Amino acid sequence: MKFVIVGGTGRVGSGVVTKLRQQGHDVVAAAPETGVDTINGTGLDKALDSAAAVLDVTNSPDMSEQPATEFFRTSTRNLLAAESSAGVGHHVTLSIVGIDRPHDLGYYRAKLAQEQAVRDGDVPYTIVRSTQFMDFVKMLVDSSADGTQVRLPSTMVQPIAVTDLVDALATIMTEPPAGSIVEVAGPEAMAFDEFARRLFAATGNQRTVVTDQSATPFFGAALGERLLVPGAGARLGSTGIADWLAS
Template structure:
């Protein structure tokens, strides 16, 4: 089965392509670097020729509100139109657990707009919502950094390894469309400040982590369950300590 992976050269995309190929599928990575641009539409028709499934793990080049909204609306609209023309039967998109609860952020309003376009399309679909990646714990710490102190919210988080996200996306891609949302999360639930503290300890970063319920998470004030699944979710296997112990790649 031919499966086109939009954003196939990125962190998740590369892993999805590898998973699909290991499963015996024709996985085609597509991104501007390979001549496929979903914003302009360049190369889309050629890339989707003969494809049964399209997986979209692409991301906005900026978290700025207007840029993100324009990217997701334009890219997703062009992609869905090209899929309809090519006869693609299944659209799979990667999104974020809690998107509907993060509307204070323009970026997550843009993700919500992307989801609505997918749901309103004629293409059968599956939306895979993932919790935050282990790979972004350092970014969370830096966002709250103030000299030798890092102020972090105390809300819950259930982070997941990028490889586990890719596995989940690939599994959904080769299955039937769910025409709904599949949520995936890591096996452990932490307080955000505890997660950051554990990461910094493993990286021998001496900065103090200060729990602050009102600290902002990339500009958003969180409540307890904003970032975690509140219903049924697929639970990945990799634990944070196991991931921390892996050699850097």
């Protein structure tokens, strides 16, 4: 089968490209550097010809709300129009767990606009909402350090290894369209501060983790208790923190 990965030269996209090629599929890695631009439409018709399914893992170059919203709406509408013309039967979009819950994150609102554009289109779809990557949560922990301390809330997190997300996306690409949201997450849910303690214990970091419910490690936003964890029925990866650190 032929699959097109839009954003296929990025970290997640290139992983899905490799995974599907290993399974014997014909896979196009579509990105501006390979001659495909979803904003001006360049190269879309050729890339999508005879494609069975398309995965969109593009990201806005500007993550502030208005530019990101404009990027996602324009890119998604152009992509879906080209898919419809090409007879593509399945559109898969990568999104984020929690974007429909209470928050004050402009980028999350931009991703919601992208999801709505997918629903408004006429191509059968699956929206895949993922929890945060493990290395991204590690970055948030590191950026919260103040001398010998790290102050973090006990908000629950359930981060996923990128390899597990790649596996999930490659599988979903070969499945019929869900016509709804599929959530994916790591196998372990834990408090944000506990994640840091386990991380430090495994890496020999001598900093002290202080539980502070007023801490805002997530771009300064207040974290609702369920913002960073999936709901019931999520597809769970197999890579826990210990395995992720070891790899």
